[in-house]
Amino acid sequence: MRIKSTQPNVVDLDMTPMIDIVFQLIAFFMIVTNFEQTQADERVKLPENQLARPPMTPRDQELYVNIGFQRDDQGRLLDPQPYVFSKEGPKTVTGFGSELQMESRVAQAKKIDPKTITVVIRADSDTPAGVVQDLIKLAQDHGFEKFALKAKSQPLDE
């Protein structure tokens, strides 16, 4: 009886297509990821509008202010009082005045006129509009003059 000497058959796995795809994915995620520190707060549900377009020219100086409600996981309001979500935690609009004052002072120390800084207001769509106006008034008291109200861009319907 002849016994065939069988060498262990090494299956050579072709890795090239997999590596191709993985590199494509890495390239995709690298492009899509933005490391830019956005100052947007996820708790704020912005109003939607078709006319809301990003500014044509990027602004030099911006100060982001997020106003919204504290909600639970299901999106129900935990507190009917709107808060400014600042770096130091939620604050009432009047309580935010000290922070605006500090921002104004820091700008002046850097030889930047607060008038040239745009205060970008990201307010929740259910916030009472008077609260937004209170905030604008407060910012004016600290020397800010330019304001921009943020809204989510809505796609054009046919």
Next chain:
Amino acid sequence: MILRHRSSLQKIEMQMAPMIDVVFQLLIFFMLTLKILSPEGDFNVNMPIGQARADEDTELRDVIPVRLSANPDGTLKDVALGSRSLGNDERVFDRLNNDMVGLVGRGAGGFSDEVEVEIDFDYGLRYNYVIQALSACTGRINPQTKEVVTLVDKVKFAKPRPRPESAE
């Protein structure tokens, strides 16, 4: 002379495993750090400090007053352009937009620099309605080209209304 005959070229086996490890690490890193942001746009509001300066500035322009009044629960009660009430249904901002085109664009839907819109709203009105009114006053989308046509560039808010007692 003995020539050593090389039967075949020696194949260098490349070690792929470490590279694939690193590549997968990178892939996972980028997947986890990905944060999908929806595009945001903004409306500029002109709020100069000091009433005197503001008055001086607006003297040269026509001011179109838009009044938004609210129900106690924050919903829209009425929209008024000047002294004319436009109602409060879902098409009210379309009507406001059409009236603005009539006033500013003189039908063609063009940009006007001599006009300023002053939006006056109740304290408790939901911010969403203010944005809708701002949008209706500042521009419209050309139905043919789908591009934004600016109607009014200058928008300001009227003097704040007092906070209602019930809001406390």
